[in-house]
Amino acid sequence: MxxxxxxxxxxxxxxxxxxxxxxxxxxxxxxxxxxxxxxxGQKIEIQGSGRTDAGVHAxxxxxxxxxxxxxxxxxxxxxxxxxxxxxxxxxxxxxxxERFHSRLNAKGKVYRYQIINSKIPSVFDRRYAYQIExxxxxxxxxxxxxxxxxxxxxxxxxxxxxxxxxxxxxxxSIQIEEQGEKLVLxxxxxxxxxxxxxxxxxxxxxxxxxxxxPEDMAAILDAKDRKEAGCLVPAxxxxxxxxxxxxxxxxxxx
Amino acid sequence: MxxxxxxxxxxxxxxxxxxxxxxxxxxxxxxxxxxxxxxxGQKIEIQGSGRTDAGVHAxxxxxxxxxxxxxxxxxxxxxxxxxxxxxxxxxxxxxxxERFHSRLNAKGKVYRYQIINSKIPSVFDRRYAYQIExxxxxxxxxxxxxxxxxxxxxxxxxxxxxxxxxxxxxxxSIQIEEQGEKLVLxxxxxxxxxxxxxxxxxxxxxxxxxxxxPEDMAAILDAKDRKEAGCLVPAxxxxxxxxxxxxxxxxxxx
Numbered sequence: 001m002x003x004x005x006x007x008x009x010x011x012x013x014x015x016x017x018x019x020x021x022x023x024x025x026x027x028x029x030x031x032x033x034x035x036x037x038x039x040x041g042q043k044i045e046i047q048g049s050g051r052t053d054a055g056v057h058a059x060x061x062x063x064x065x066x067x068x069x070x071x072x073x074x075x076x077x078x079x080x081x082x083x084x085x086x087x088x089x090x091x092x093x094x095x096x097x098e099r100f101h102s103r104l105n106a107k108g109k110v111y112r113y114q115i116i117n118s119k120i121p122s123v124f125d126r127r128y129a130y131q132i133e134x135x136x137x138x139x140x141x142x143x144x145x146x147x148x149x150x151x152x153x154x155x156x157x158x159x160x161x162x163x164x165x166x167x168x169x170x171x172x173s174i175q176i177e178e179q180g181e182k183l184v185l186x187x188x189x190x191x192x193x194x195x196x197x198x199x200x201x202x203x204x205x206x207x208x209x210x211x212x213x214p215e216d217m218a219a220i221l222d223a224k225d226r227k228e229a230g231c232l233v234p235a236x237x238x239x240x241x242x243x244x245x246x247x248x249x250x251x252x253x254x
Numbered sequence: 255m256x257x258x259x260x261x262x263x264x265x266x267x268x269x270x271x272x273x274x275x276x277x278x279x280x281x282x283x284x285x286x287x288x289x290x291x292x293x294x295g296q297k298i299e300i301q302g303s304g305r306t307d308a309g310v311h312a313x314x315x316x317x318x319x320x321x322x323x324x325x326x327x328x329x330x331x332x333x334x335x336x337x338x339x340x341x342x343x344x345x346x347x348x349x350x351x352e353r354f355h356s357r358l359n360a361k362g363k364v365y366r367y368q369i370i371n372s373k374i375p376s377v378f379d380r381r382y383a384y385q386i387e388x389x390x391x392x393x394x395x396x397x398x399x400x401x402x403x404x405x406x407x408x409x410x411x412x413x414x415x416x417x418x419x420x421x422x423x424x425x426x427s428i429q430i431e432e433q434g435e436k437l438v439l440x441x442x443x444x445x446x447x448x449x450x451x452x453x454x455x456x457x458x459x460x461x462x463x464x465x466x467x468p469e470d471m472a473a474i475l476d477a478k479d480r481k482e483a484g485c486l487v488p489a490x491x492x493x494x495x496x497x498x499x500x501x502x503x504x505x506x507x508x
Contacts (some may be wrong), residue, residue, distance in 0.1 A: 009377040032442065059378075081375065089377050122311075123263040123343050128378070 001066040003100055004076065006032075006046075013127060014087060014236065017054040018061070028052070028088060032063070033082075039066045039079050049102045049243040050109070053195070055235030057128065059112075060091065062243040064102040071126045108172070108244035113201045114236050118181040125215040129182065130237035135185065136208030138176060139215040144207040147176040147217030148200060155224035157200055158193035159232065167193055167224075174200075186241070195232055203230030255320040257354055258330065260286075260300075261346040262315040266489065268341060268383060271308040272315070282306070282342060286317070293333050294321045303497040304363070307449070309489030313366075316497040318356040342388075360499035362426070365441045367455045367491050372435040381434065386489035390462030392436065393431060398461040399428035401471030402454060409478035411454055412447035413486065421447055421478075428454075434439060440495070449486055452494065457484030465506045 010028055020029040029046055036044040049062040073093040074217045080090045098201070114129035116122045117136050122129065150187055155167040171189040178184075184202065203220065205229050212230070220228045264282055274283040284298055290298040303316040325333070327347040334344045367384035371390050376383065402425060410419040425443040432438075439458065441451050457474065460466045466484070471488045474482045 011377050057378075077374075086375065086380055087377055089375050091374050120331075120345050121340065121343050123265050123341055124311075124382070126340055 001068055001098070001183060003064060003096050003098050004064050004101060005092075005094045005096045005102065006063045006065070008032075008058060008063060009089045009091055010058050010061065010129070011087040012052060012056045012058070014085075017039070017056065018048050018051045019144035027119050028061075029063075031084070031088060033065075034084055035080060035240045036065060036067065039071070039076070040069050042068060047102050049106045050240075052192075052238075052240055053235055055238075057236075057239040058180055059239055059241045060243065061240050062102045062106070062245075064096065064100055065176065066098075102243070105245055106191075106243050107246045108188065108190050109192060109240065110242040110244070111186040111192065111197045112239045112241050113197060113233070114239075115183040115185070115186070115201075115205070115237065116181060120181075122181070125182065128234060128239065131210075132147050132205060134209055136205065137210060138178060138183065138208065140210070140214055141204045141208045142176050144212075144217050145176060145202055146192065147214065147221070147247050150172055152221050153224055154196055154221070155191055156220050157203070159195040159199070159226065160193055163226075169193065169196070174204075176204075193246065197228075197235050197238060198235070199229050200229075202233045205233065206230040255322055255352070257318055257320050257350050257352050258265050258327065259346075259348045259350045259354060259356065260317045260319070260344055262286075262312060262317060263343045263345055264272060264312050264315065265341040265381070266306060266308065266312070267311045269308065272302050272305045279281065281316075283317075285338070285500045287319075289334060289337055290319060290321065293325070293330070296322060301356050303360045304383075304445075304494075306494055307489055307492075309492075311493040313444065313492075313493055313495045314497065315494055316356045316360070316499075318350065318354055320352075320458070334491045355495070359499050360445075361499050361500045362442060363446060363494065364492045364496040364498070365446065365451045366495050367439040367451060367487070368493075369437040369439070369455075369459070369491065370435060371437050374435075378433070379436065381490060382493065384488050386459060386462075388463055390459065391464060392432060394435065394464070395469055396430050397468035398458055398466075398471050399430060401468065401475070403428055406475050407478055408447055408450055408475070408481045410474050410480060411450050411457070413449040413453070413480065414447055416478075421445065423450070428458075430458075440483050451492060452487045452489070453480075453483050453485075455491070456487045459487065460484040 018028045032046050044065050046063045046065045077090055077093045088200050116129045116131040119133045149168040153168050169191050170240050173188045175186040270280050272282045274281050288298050298318045298319050300319045308445050324427050331344055331347045370383045370385040373387045405424040427442045429440040
């Protein structure tokens, strides 16, 4: 069996998210598996680097699948882009060693959350950004973000119920960049819990609106209680930008 | 009667273009006039800086209308954005002197045409760019663009029939910029004929594909014959970026 790594771009709006569902499937994973199974004449299962929720976009989601096929990577790429709907695109297909696993081998991820901070909506960003009319205090948001960087228990910042799995994660950086009336938040970390980026963003927005103080972040982290953090912001502002692998180049067969 | 200047953003995909039509109206101008007439309780006519064709977008189209209303510019802006569909946005409303005319006073325009020069489609640019799979020779396109800059009779580069109206225009500059796999052509000039930017772009693409030579541009201009120029590229790649007015600040009432 050969192992193929896919780099995928998609617009989340029309889908129920990444993860295949049992019935009435309208998921990214489901669409890809259906197409690949048809192409290979065998049932194909795809492993994504992680799930993206309904409405969340991806600039470069990574997935892999094992298949018995004679097709070249270029033939797979062409076939997939020919039959996929225009809101899902395969950017690259690479053959990787048997052991490569898109989720287990992922060392880090980069997510972007876009805010239009203006009373005027944006026609061209409306599908990819969340509008906040009131002026945000960006310096306060940056000071709050400083508290969230580093290794913490992010139980307060996930919609997932408390369970056995660790909720400790490391956020390498939270960059907050002004691009005209657009505010771009870039989160880089070793992994993110269910809804984590959207709750972090919701909490930072509340700081920007002076509903919370930057220094409140420490207490929110300590509480380990979802109720202490801010609101969940809409999915459409969120995009998975990059999945990072260690020694990535070594995985490629030349 | 007060005179109001509007700065408008719109995505052209769902519309038959700017200009109001007699029947089955689905135009930008038609939508705006309907809404303003309702707001003012009187028939309002809007004058645009120029028509944009079906499918063409605008980042900052300028229009003006005269109305008998007590509303402030801010009230007009809020009212319009409340009722307009999400693919049309009013970015600004200003009160201007009686004599201001968005078309007659326009001194120049800036248009952008976006090309995705890649075998891989782009999910996020698919509505605003035209995909060309074969690698374009950008240096050749730039040399060809040099021939087109300046004051010329652009009869060869318009779909409009030969008539009494002058087809002489001045193109101040054609910038061709690479942004990753996106090629952005920016046209600045004192005015553009019907389909002119899309035919110029189609011709430059043919140079980029080595179907024509840069130095052929001189003969195409001289021919004053539409058949000599290149193909009309799709509307979706085109965006009206800016309309320029002389002494613009003087028009604003403070």
